[in-house]
Amino acid sequence: MNMATSDTNHDQGSIRLRQTNASTPAPRVRHVDQLPEETLTTVLTLLEGETRVASNEHDLIEGETIVFTDYYTVSRS
Amino acid sequence: MTEYVIIGDGISGSSAAETIREEDPDSSITVITDEGEPLYNRILIKEHAKGKLPEAPISIHDEEWYEERDIELSLNTHVVTVDTDEHVVRTHEKDDIPYDKLLIATGGTPTQLPVENSDAEGIHHFWTFQDARKIRESAEAADDAVIVGAGLLGIDFAAVCGSQDVDGKFLMRGDRWWRYALSADGAEIMHEGMRGVGVEPVFDSGVSEFEVDAEGHVEAAIDANGDRYPCDFAGVAIGLTFNTEFLRDTDIEQDNGIVVDEFMQTNVEDVYAAGDLTRFYDVLVGDQAQNGSWGSAKEQGRVAGINMAADDEAEVFEWVSSYSITHFDFPFLSFGHPTIGDDYAERRYSDTEWRRIAFIDGKVVGGVLIGDLSAQSKLKQLMREQRVVADQADVLLEKQVDLDNLAPTQEQ
Numbered sequence: 001m002n003m004a005t006s007d008t009n010h011d012q013g014s015i016r017l018r019q020t021n022a023s024t025p026a027p028r029v030r031h032v033d034q035l036p037e038e039t040l041t042t043v044l045t046l047l048e049g050e051t052r053v054a055s056n057e058h059d060l061i062e063g064e065t066i067v068f069t070d071y072y073t074v075s076r077s
Numbered sequence: 078m079t080e081y082v083i084i085g086d087g088i089s090g091s092s093a094a095e096t097i098r099e100e101d102p103d104s105s106i107t108v109i110t111d112e113g114e115p116l117y118n119r120i121l122i123k124e125h126a127k128g129k130l131p132e133a134p135i136s137i138h139d140e141e142w143y144e145e146r147d148i149e150l151s152l153n154t155h156v157v158t159v160d161t162d163e164h165v166v167r168t169h170e171k172d173d174i175p176y177d178k179l180l181i182a183t184g185g186t187p188t189q190l191p192v193e194n195s196d197a198e199g200i201h202h203f204w205t206f207q208d209a210r211k212i213r214e215s216a217e218a219a220d221d222a223v224i225v226g227a228g229l230l231g232i233d234f235a236a237v238c239g240s241q242d243v244d245g246k247f248l249m250r251g252d253r254w255w256r257y258a259l260s261a262d263g264a265e266i267m268h269e270g271m272r273g274v275g276v277e278p279v280f281d282s283g284v285s286e287f288e289v290d291a292e293g294h295v296e297a298a299i300d301a302n303g304d305r306y307p308c309d310f311a312g313v314a315i316g317l318t319f320n321t322e323f324l325r326d327t328d329i330e331q332d333n334g335i336v337v338d339e340f341m342q343t344n345v346e347d348v349y350a351a352g353d354l355t356r357f358y359d360v361l362v363g364d365q366a367q368n369g370s371w372g373s374a375k376e377q378g379r380v381a382g383i384n385m386a387a388d389d390e391a392e393v394f395e396w397v398s399s400y401s402i403t404h405f406d407f408p409f410l411s412f413g414h415p416t417i418g419d420d421y422a423e424r425r426y427s428d429t430e431w432r433r434i435a436f437i438d439g440k441v442v443g444g445v446l447i448g449d450l451s452a453q454s455k456l457k458q459l460m461r462e463q464r465v466v467a468d469q470a471d472v473l474l475e476k477q478v479d480l481d482n483l484a485p486t487q488e489q
Contacts, residue, residue: 022129029134031120033371033401040399041454048451065134067124069403 096382239274413443
């Protein structure tokens with residue numbers, strides 16, 4: 001699995017999962033086991049290098065941290 | 078006004094309280110917990126013990142959350158008995174709390190090893206936030222540790238050792254980690270993951286006793302072969318004992334857990350249960366089942382809340398659970414019930430990639446994916462659809478699963 005930074009486009013702009021430091025302040029921190037099924041699939045898809053994800057397929061919010069094999073920050077760009 | 082009482086403020090109890098407030102805005106809701114702090118993120122406490130995550134993000138609700146929803150929260154409160162005839166919950170302070178609908182969501186307590194000195198200082202169990210704080214403190218000062226319990230909870234101790242630069246010995250009774258769900262091929266990937274973080278698996282071992290120093294602090298574990306493993310702390314994760322002792326005077330059916338139907342109802346009127354301690358009727362496997370995952374507990378609490386507020390069998394609990402291990406360079410995900418199959422199919426793809434699927438009567442009931450999780454959503458979909466597919470396991474073991482390659486579903 002490619003754990004590198006991942007960008008994607010969707011109709012509210014692109015979403016990026018960026019490896020981050022756990023001490024970075026975040027509005028929300030979730031482990032992948034807490035994600036709704038659609039969001040889990042979206043996160044895994046982004047980490048696999050997918051480039052397009054529909055906005056209704058996740059509930060990720062700007063700045064939140066996702067705990068997976070690394071810590072990832074969600075950002076829109 | 079209906080009076081709801083919820084015993085337990087874990088994710089299932091809290092989820093039920095939130096749901097009931099939405100469904101029945103004018104009701105009275107009381108949440109009782111013997112812990113000293115409101116709901117926190119039980120999944121993330123391992124990240125705190127690893128020294129990676131501070132305390133703040135782990136709290137989920139503060140006491141204001143309950144006040145804003147007009148939910149009475151009783152912290153540090155032990156329930157000593159329940160009178161299901163009188164519909165009353167009695168606490169250690171001899172308060173009687175009446176209920177119209179009762180939810181039991183008290184979870185479990187880690188089981189102590191039945192060996193000498195198993196309650197010594199420095200021997201940790203890993204369940205509460207307070208446990209995590211103590212483990213973090215011990216690990217930060219430790220050079221060597223011993224881990225006991227070759228399952229999903231034990232591996233969190235291995236991760237703590239890895240993150241805190243502690244040399245660990247993982248003493249396992251059998252020949253591999255999580256032997257009920259993994260073959261030797263799958264387990265070896267996990268063993269390599271452990272070794273990679275400085276934890277050595279020791280097989281055909283297990284602990285016979287702990288040795289303590291003059292102050293009563295653990296200093297070594299003696300295994301079943303008589304071998305001695307010095308340690309500054311020990312982590313024990315051999316299972317949970319469900320917190321149901323306060324139900325001893327009731328007729329609530331228990332069978333290594335509280336037995337509930339698919340609506341989260343016990344056999345006693347107006348009493349429901351949710352979370353880790355249930356033995357629930359799983360409509361997807363057609364049998365009673367158990368599950369300790371966060372998502373399952375949250376959903377059970379929500380469904381219980383719906384049915385309690387409706388005073389009816391309004392919604393069925395139907396859920397495919399996930400449990401992930403994210404401590405190593407490669408991901409691990411188990412789903413459904415990977416240990417109860419009557420048939421299995423598996424394949425190893427590389428040194429870090431492996432997949433196993435469990436079937437009952439030809440239908441997917443669970444599985445484990447290591448390294449490559451890309452198939453997880455499709456396998457879960459098949460479990461939800463209850464399709465008979467075991468005879469086409471090769472399709473499900475392809476690196477990239479394409480469900481269109483399955484033969485059309487036949488009438489059963």
